[in-house]
Structures are given as structure tokens and as C-alpha cells.
Amino acid sequence: MDTRTVVGDQIQDRRFAGGDTLDEPVWDTLMRDVRAVGRRVKEVLRPKVDASIDAESGQIVREWDLWGPLIFCLFLSLALSISAPAQQSSLVFSGVFAFVWIAEALVTLNIKLLGGSISFFHAICILGYALFPLVPGAIFSIIVKNMLIRFPIDTVLIGWSLFASMRTLKGAGVREGRVVLAMYPVWLFYGWLGWLCVIT
Amino acid sequence: MAEPNAWSFSLSSHPVALGFFLAFRLAALLTYIFGLIFTSNFILIFIIVVLLLAADFWNTKNVTGRLLVGLRWWNESSPNGDSIWVFESADPQRVINATDSRFFWTVLYSTPVVWGLLALLAILRFELIWLSLVIIAVILSSTNAMAFTRCDRFGKANGIANSMLARSSRGLMQRVAGGLISRVYGG
Numbered sequence: 001m002d003t004r005t006v007v008g009d010q011i012q013d014r015r016f017a018g019g020d021t022l023d024e025p026v027w028d029t030l031m032r033d034v035r036a037v038g039r040r041v042k043e044v045l046r047p048k049v050d051a052s053i054d055a056e057s058g059q060i061v062r063e064w065d066l067w068g069p070l071i072f073c074l075f076l077s078l079a080l081s082i083s084a085p086a087q088q089s090s091l092v093f094s095g096v097f098a099f100v101w102i103a104e105a106l107v108t109l110n111i112k113l114l115g116g117s118i119s120f121f122h123a124i125c126i127l128g129y130a131l132f133p134l135v136p137g138a139i140f141s142i143i144v145k146n147m148l149i150r151f152p153i154d155t156v157l158i159g160w161s162l163f164a165s166m167r168t169l170k171g172a173g174v175r176e177g178r179v180v181l182a183m184y185p186v187w188l189f190y191g192w193l194g195w196l197c198v199i200t
Numbered sequence: 201m202a203e204p205n206a207w208s209f210s211l212s213s214h215p216v217a218l219g220f221f222l223a224f225r226l227a228a229l230l231t232y233i234f235g236l237i238f239t240s241n242f243i244l245i246f247i248i249v250v251l252l253l254a255a256d257f258w259n260t261k262n263v264t265g266r267l268l269v270g271l272r273w274w275n276e277s278s279p280n281g282d283s284i285w286v287f288e289s290a291d292p293q294r295v296i297n298a299t300d301s302r303f304f305w306t307v308l309y310s311t312p313v314v315w316g317l318l319a320l321l322a323i324l325r326f327e328l329i330w331l332s333l334v335i336i337a338v339i340l341s342s343t344n345a346m347a348f349t350r351c352d353r354f355g356k357a358n359g360i361a362n363s364m365l366a367r368s369s370r371g372l373m374q375r376v377a378g379g380l381i382s383r384v385y386g387g
Contacts, residue, residue, distance in 0.1 A: 013353075014288045026217075029262050064277060070254055074247060081243060090242040094329045097246075119277040 037067050044129040044164050064121045069128020072135055073100045076193070079138035083200045096196070103192075104128060107185045111169075114178045118169065127186070130165035133157040134190070137197045150198045158194035162187060211299040214267045218303055221264040224256035225311055228337065232318070232330075242329070249333055257340045260308070261347075268300040271351040287351040312342040 077100070081093035108123040116123070137157040141150055165186055212218050228249055235245035265271045270290025278284055290296075315337040322331040 012284060012286045014286060026263050026267075033258070033262070064275075067254075070250075074250070078243065078247070090246075090329065093243045094246065094332060098332055119283040121275060121283065122277045 033065065033067070036063065036065060040065070040125070040129055041068055041132060044126060044168055045132060045160075064119070064125035066121070066125060066128065069104070069125065069131065072128060072131040073097060075135045076100065076131060076138050079135065079142060080196055080200055083138075083142045092200075096193075100128075100131070100193070103185075103189050107189055110185050111182045114182045116182060123169065126165055126168045127189070130161045130168070130190075131193070133160040133164070134193050134197060137194065138200075141197045141200050147198055154194045154197045157197075158190050161190045161194075165190070211297070212303070213297040214300060217264055217267045218300060220259060221268070221304070222307065224252060224259055225307060225341075228252040228256055229311075229314065232333065232337070246333055250336065253337050253340050257344060260344045264304065265344075265348055265351075268304045269296055269348075269352070270294050271348055273347040273351050285347075287347070289351050308345050308348060312338055312345050315341055 074097070077093045077096040080096050081089045084092040104124050104127045107127060108120055111118060111123055112120065134154075134157055137150075137154050140153060144150060166183060169183075169186075231245060231252060232249050235248070239245065261273065265273075272288045274286055276284045276286060315334055319331060319334040319338055322328075322334050
């Protein structure tokens with residue numbers, strides 16, 4: 001095994017030395033990833049408060065994947081574009097889609113620049129999975145047109161997203177006194193998306 | 201060196217995997233290019249192409265590379281937050297089917313090139329919302345191309361890649377690609 005470091009990331013070359021995952025049936029590969037996505041959704045949305053299980057829950061989310069963020073982002077963009085005026089539909093869709101990914105990247109960059117010890121993709125994975133509560137919010141906005149009803153519900157959902165992402169990010173190891181600076185964009189991110197759900 | 205039927209499916213030892221590999225890539229390309237003929241709904245096409253691109257990325261990374269050429273790559277997060285890129289190559293004893301290998305490497309490298317040309321087309325036509333989709337396609341397909349090349353540092357891919365580069369425009373492109381590759385992979 002040979003390890004080098006490139007731009008702060010490590011690279012390992014391994015020679016496959018046996019075992020059966022190289023020739024495993026495709027179905028096994030597929031189901032393994034599907035189950036992993038399901039575990040991660042549950043884990044990010046209901047972070048375990050008990051410290052003894054923390055290590056295990058950390059491990060589950062540490063193996064990141066971007067399927068959840070992709071699916072939730074698509075649903076969110078779709079829902080918001082459906083309730084937008086007809087001629088703005090595709091603009092809203094691509095705008096929200098682009099916004100979600102670019103904003104997630106910027107928020108992660110912010111955390112890393114503040115000394116965060118979290119991996120880039122890991123952070124994007126968490127932010128993306130924590131989008132889940134906003135999806136029902138956007139769908140709800142399709143059905144209910146009254147902003148006064150939407151507002152409290154979306155506030156609760158934003159709070160859930162924030163709680164889930166902050167709990168799982170756990171300050172991401174940034175320096176003391178910088179935690180608020182690191183988390184502030186996260187609040188902006190979910191707040192803006194929630195606000196879109198309210199005014200759409 | 202190329203036998204007349206070297207490209208035939210019947211010589212492949214994993215025809216189904218090869219079929220899916222080609223199917224996903226082609227489907228994403230064709231949906232993007234011809235989608236607007238069948239429907240004027242931009243959102244629908246966008247979603248379909250993105251899902252096909254994601255499926256193709258996952259399929260190439262987890263199934264095709266593994267079955268056709270015995271290579272695999274992934275990224276792990278270590279407990280202290282470092283990101284580790286792992287490139288795994290097969291046991292040298294493993295026999296790799298020549299047809300599979302040829303198909304795999306050729307399609308792997310030509311896909312980002314085709315999407316790159318489509319990106320240029322979108323820029324020239326000022327279709328910026330389509331450009332976002334094409335950029336996603338370029339990023340996903342080139343990631344797979346570069347990662348598998350990295351897995352196969354000392355293997356056959358270099359031979360095929362070199363012959364492809366030699367057949368296409370020499371000089372500038374070769375120098376640019378060579379410089380880029382040596383900077384990314386550090387020799």
C-alpha cells in the first residue's frame with residue numbers, strides 16, 4: 001500500500017488481494033448502497049443524543065454519498081417550480097438546483113477555511129441529507145397558498161433541518177469562537193430555502 | 201493488431217455489464233440532444249438527464265470498472281476528517297478480456313470529450329441553462345475517466361490512450377493533455 005498526499009487529501013493505491021467483493025453480484029452492490037442511503041437519512045434526521053452510540057453514528061455518516069442530496073435537491077427544485085408562475089417554472093427549477101449545490105459548496109468551503117476538520121464531501125453529504133425536512137415543506141406549499149399558514153410550518157421545518165445538520169456537523173472541529181462564523185452560512189442556507197417555500 | 205471482429209459483443213465476457221455501460225451513457229447523450237424534439241418541458245429533460253448521468257456514474261464506478269477491467273476507486277473519510285482517495289487494481293493473475301478492455305477504455309475517454317464539445321456548443325449558442333446540465337455531465341464523466349486512469353497507472357490503459365492521442369491531433373493537444381495528466385497524478 002502506498003500513500004501520498006495531494007492538496008491535503010491522501011491517495012492510496014491498493015492491490016486487490018482476494019475476497020469476493022470484486023466479483024460480487026451487481027444486486028449486492030446496489031442493495032448495499034440503497035441500504036446505506038436509508039441508514040443515512042434516518043441517522044441525519046434523528047441524531048442520537050446518547051454519547052455512547054455517537055461513535056457508531058459518526059461512522060455511518062462518515063461514509064458519505066451524494067444520492068440523498070441529489071434526490072432531495074431534485075424534489076425541492078421540482079416542488080418549488082410547480083408552484084411558481086408558469087413562465088418562470090424552468091428558471092425556478094434550474095435556479096434552485098444550481099443554488100443548492102453552489103451554496104452547499106460555499107458553506108463547506110467556509111467551514112474548511114475556518115479550520116474545520118471535516119472532509120469536503122462529508123460536509124456536503126450532511127448538508128444535503130438535512131434538506132429532507134424542507135421537501136415536505138415545499139410540497140405543502142403547492143397545496144396551501146396561504147402564507148400565514150405556511151410560515152409557522154416552514155419555520156419548524158427549517159429548525160429541524162438546522163438541528164439535524166448542526167448536530168451532525170458538531171461544530172466540525174473549527175476553532176473556538178469561530179463556531180458561529182462557521183454555522184451562520186448554514187442558517188442562511190436553510191433559511192433562504194425555507195423562505196422560498198413560504199413566498200412561492 | 202485490431203482483428204476485424206474485435207469489437208463484437210460475442211467476444212466479451214460480461215456482455216450484460218457492457219450493454220448497461222453503453223446504454224446509460226448513450227441514453228444520457230441522446231436524451232440531451234434529442235429530448236427537445238419530443239417534449240418542450242425543460243424540467244423533465246433536465247431531471248431525466250441528471251438521473252441518467254447519476255446512474256451512469258454509479259454504474260461505471262461500481263459495476264463496469266470492477267467487472268470489465270478489475271479496477272475500483274472510492275473515497276473514504278478518516279476519523280480526523282482527512283479525505284482518502286483509494287485506487288484499487290486487480291490481482292495481476294486475473295485475466296482481463298481484451299474486447300471488454302478495449303470497449304471500456306475507448307468509451308470511458310470519448311464520453312467526456314463528446315460532452316465537452318456539447319458544452320462548447322451550448323456556450324456558443326448562449327444556452328446557459330442547458331450549459332449547467334452539460335457541465336454536470338462533463339464533471340461526472342471526466343471524474344470517472346481520471347479516476348480509472350489513476351487506478352491503472354501501470355496497465356494497459358496508457359497504451360490505448362496514447363494511441364488515441366496519437367491518432368487525433370498531435371502536438372498541442374498531446375502536450376496539454378500530457379502536462380495536465382502529469383500535474384494531477386504527480387508522475
